Amino acid sequence: MLKVIKYELRRFVNLYIILLAGCLIFFLLDFNKHLLMLYQLHASIIEIITTGLALYLIIIYILDDYKNKKLLYQKASLTKTQEFLGKLFTMIMLFGSYLFIMTFVYNLKLYILYKHHYLEYLRLNLDHTYLALIGRDFKEWLYPLHLCLKNTYTIVTLALMYGIFTKLREKRYDSYNCIVICFLISAIIYYLSNYLVKLLDETLPFLDFSYITPRLRAFGLEDYLVNILSVNSLAVVLLYFIIMIKFITKKRSDNQ
Amino acid sequence: MEIIKDTITFMYPNKLVFENVEIKINQGEIYLLIGRNGCGKSTLLRLLAKIEPYQFKLHLVNEKEISYMPSDLVYYSYMKIIDLLKFYDDTHHNFSLDFALKYLDEFKLNPKQKIKKLSMGEQKILNYLICLSKNAKLYLIDEPFPYVDLLNDEIFRNMIINRYDETKTFIIATHQINEFEKLASYCLLIKGYKTIECLSTDEIRSTVSLSVEDYFKEVMRYVKGD
Amino acid sequence: MKIDPNKSIFIQLADYIRFDIYSGKRKPNSRLESIRDMAIILEVNPNTIKRVYQVLEEEGLIYCHSTLGYFVCPSEEVIQKNKQKYISDRLKEFLTLLNNCNITKAEITKIIGELYGDN
Numbered sequence: 001m002l003k004v005i006k007y008e009l010r011r012f013v014n015l016y017i018i019l020l021a022g023c024l025i026f027f028l029l030d031f032n033k034h035l036l037m038l039y040q041l042h043a044s045i046i047e048i049i050t051t052g053l054a055l056y057l058i059i060i061y062i063l064d065d066y067k068n069k070k071l072l073y074q075k076a077s078l079t080k081t082q083e084f085l086g087k088l089f090t091m092i093m094l095f096g097s098y099l100f101i102m103t104f105v106y107n108l109k110l111y112i113l114y115k116h117h118y119l120e121y122l123r124l125n126l127d128h129t130y131l132a133l134i135g136r137d138f139k140e141w142l143y144p145l146h147l148c149l150k151n152t153y154t155i156v157t158l159a160l161m162y163g164i165f166t167k168l169r170e171k172r173y174d175s176y177n178c179i180v181i182c183f184l185i186s187a188i189i190y191y192l193s194n195y196l197v198k199l200l201d202e203t204l205p206f207l208d209f210s211y212i213t214p215r216l217r218a219f220g221l222e223d224y225l226v227n228i229l230s231v232n233s234l235a236v237v238l239l240y241f242i243i244m245i246k247f248i249t250k251k252r253s254d255n256q
Numbered sequence: 257m258e259i260i261k262d263t264i265t266f267m268y269p270n271k272l273v274f275e276n277v278e279i280k281i282n283q284g285e286i287y288l289l290i291g292r293n294g295c296g297k298s299t300l301l302r303l304l305a306k307i308e309p310y311q312f313k314l315h316l317v318n319e320k321e322i323s324y325m326p327s328d329l330v331y332y333s334y335m336k337i338i339d340l341l342k343f344y345d346d347t348h349h350n351f352s353l354d355f356a357l358k359y360l361d362e363f364k365l366n367p368k369q370k371i372k373k374l375s376m377g378e379q380k381i382l383n384y385l386i387c388l389s390k391n392a393k394l395y396l397i398d399e400p401f402p403y404v405d406l407l408n409d410e411i412f413r414n415m416i417i418n419r420y421d422e423t424k425t426f427i428i429a430t431h432q433i434n435e436f437e438k439l440a441s442y443c444l445l446i447k448g449y450k451t452i453e454c455l456s457t458d459e460i461r462s463t464v465s466l467s468v469e470d471y472f473k474e475v476m477r478y479v480k481g482d
Numbered sequence: 483m484k485i486d487p488n489k490s491i492f493i494q495l496a497d498y499i500r501f502d503i504y505s506g507k508r509k510p511n512s513r514l515e516s517i518r519d520m521a522i523i524l525e526v527n528p529n530t531i532k533r534v535y536q537v538l539e540e541e542g543l544i545y546c547h548s549t550l551g552y553f554v555c556p557s558e559e560v561i562q563k564n565k566q567k568y569i570s571d572r573l574k575e576f577l578t579l580l581n582n583c584n585i586t587k588a589e590i591t592k593i594i595g596e597l598y599g600d601n
Contacts, residue, residue, distance in 0.1 A: 003346050011332045068330045075320055077349040170309040286527055417521045420528050438526045458490050467487035
C-alpha cells in the first residue's frame with residue numbers, strides 16, 4: 001500500500017505544488033490591504049479548491065480505469081484492496097494536507113490583522129468563514145477537520161459507488177441497473193452514516209460531528225435525494241428507477 | 257500441454273467480435289497472431305490477459321504470471337525511464353530490474369530521460385523491454401514492431417529466445433509477419449469472427465512452399481472473395 | 483546461414499548441420515552450439531532446433547551428453563555411412579526426376595561431364 005502511495009503522490013505532486021504556490025501568491029499579493037471581503041473570499045477559495053482537488057482526483061482515478069493506465073497495477077503483486085486503499089489515502093493526504101497548510105497560512109494572516117485591529121470587529125465580519133480560527137471556541141476550531149472529513153466521506157462514497165458499479169458490470173448487468181443500484185446503495189450509506197453521526201453527536205457532543213455530513217440534518221431518504229442530487233437529478237433517478245423495474249432481472253446476454 | 261482450451265463468444269456493445277470460436281494454446285510454444293485490421297487481434301490478447309471481464313480457464317498459469325504488452329506504453333507523465341522501471345521493480349515481484357537495465361543499455365536508451373519526450377519507436381522499445389523483463393509464464397505482445405528500426409528488431413528476437421524455455425508461451429500479434437515468422441512455431445489466423453485457425457508454420461512452408469506472410473496474403477484474399 | 487522463409491526451416495537446418503559434418507567443417511567429437519545459442523545465432527524457434535538435434539541424434543550423426551550438450555559423433559565410419567545413405571537417398575530422388583524428364587543415362591553422364599569440365 002505504501003508503494004502505491006509513493007508513486008501516486010509523485011504523480012500529483014506537480015499539480016499540488018502549483019495549487020499551493022498559486023494560493024500563497026494570491027494571499028501575499030494584497031498583504032497590506034486588510035479588506036474583510038478579501039478574507040471571506042480567501043476562505044471560500046480554500047474550501048472550493050480543497051473540495052475541487054478531492055473531486056478532481058477521484059475523477060482522474062475513475063477515468064484511469066477506462067484508459068490503459070489501469071494496466072500499471074493489474075498484474076502487480078498487490079491485491080486490489082491494497083491498490084484501492086493506496087489511492088484513497090493518496091487523495092486524502094493531498095487534499096487534507098492542502099487544507100491544513102492553507103488554513104494555517106490563512107490564520108497567520110488573520111493574526112497579523114488582529115494585531116492591528118480589534119478582534120470583535122473581525123469576529124463580526126468573518127462569521128461566515130469557518131476557517132478563521134482566531135477568537136473561536138475549541139469546538140469551532142475543528143471546522144477544518146470537519147471539512148476534511150466531509151470530503152473524505154464524499155470521496156469514499158463515490159469510490160464505493162464506482163466500485164460497486166464496476167463489480168456489477170463485470171457480472172454483465174445492464175449499465176442502467178448498475179447506476180440505479182449504485183445510487184440506492186449510496187443512499188443507504190448516507191442514511192446509515194447520518195444515523196451514525198447522530199449517535200456520535202449524542203455520545204461525544206463536544207466534537208460536533210454533524211459537520212461531517214452535509215450540515216443539513218437530513219435523516220430521511222427524500223431529504224438525501226433532494227440534497228445530494230437536487231430536484232433535477234431526482235427526476236433522473238426516478239427515470240432510472242422505472243428503467244430498473246423493467247430490466248432488473250435481465251442480465252446482459254452477450255457473454256456466456 | 258494446453259494452457260488454454262476454450263470456446264469464446266465476446267462482443268462489445270455494438271460489435272460482435274467472436275462467436276463460438278475455439279481456441280487452444282499449448283505450453284512452450286511461440287505463436288504468431290495474425291489477421292486483418294479490426295478482426296479482433298488486440299481484443300483476443302486483452303481477453304487472454306484477463307483485462308476484459310471474461311472468465312478464461314487458464315491451466316498451469318496463474319493470472320499474475322501473465323505479462324501483457326499493450327500497444328501503447330502505459331506510464332505517468334512525470335516518469336523518467338528509470339522511474340517506470342523502478343515502479344515495476346517495486347510492485348511486480350517477478351520483474352527483473354537487472355535484465356531491464358542490461359537491455360536498456362543495448363538499446364542505447366538513457367535511463368534519465370523523460371518518457372514523455374521519447375519518440376514512438378523508443379516508447380515501443382521500452383514497452384517491449386518491460387514486458388519481457390517480467391519472468392512470466394504467458395507473454396502476450398501486441399504489435400511490437402511498428403516504428404522500430406531493423407537492428408533493434410534483431411535485439412527483440414534475441415530477447416524472446418533468451419527468455420524462452422519450455423514452460424513459457426508467447427503470443428505475438430503483429431502485421432509484420434516476416435519479422436517473426438522464423439521464430440514462431442505456430443500461427444493463429446483469425447478468419448472472420450467465427451474461426452481462429454491454428455497452423456504450424458513449418459507445415460505451411462513445407463506443404464505449400466510459401467512463407468507464412470505469403471500464405472497469409474493468399475488466404476486472406478480468398479476469404480475476402482468468399 | 484541464410485534461411486529461406488519459403489521452405490521448411492526444419493529441413494534447412496538439418497541439412498545445414500549435416501553438410502557441416504559431412505564436409506568436415508565440424509570435426510568428430512566437436513561440440514555443437516547449445517539449443518539457445520543456435521536459436522539466437524539463426525533467429526529461429528528453439529523448439530525447431532531441438533527437433534533437428536533429436537532427429538540427427540536418432541540418425542546417429544550427433545550424440546547428447548547429459549550435461550555438456552550435443553557433440554558430433556566420434557566415429558568417422560558412422561559419419562561416412564550416414565553420408566553415403568543421405569547421398570544415395572538424394573540421388574534416388576534425382577533419378578526419379580530424370581526418369582520423369584525421360585533423360586537417358588548417356589545423356590546425363592555427358593551433362594555431368596561437361597559441368598565438371600567447366601569447373
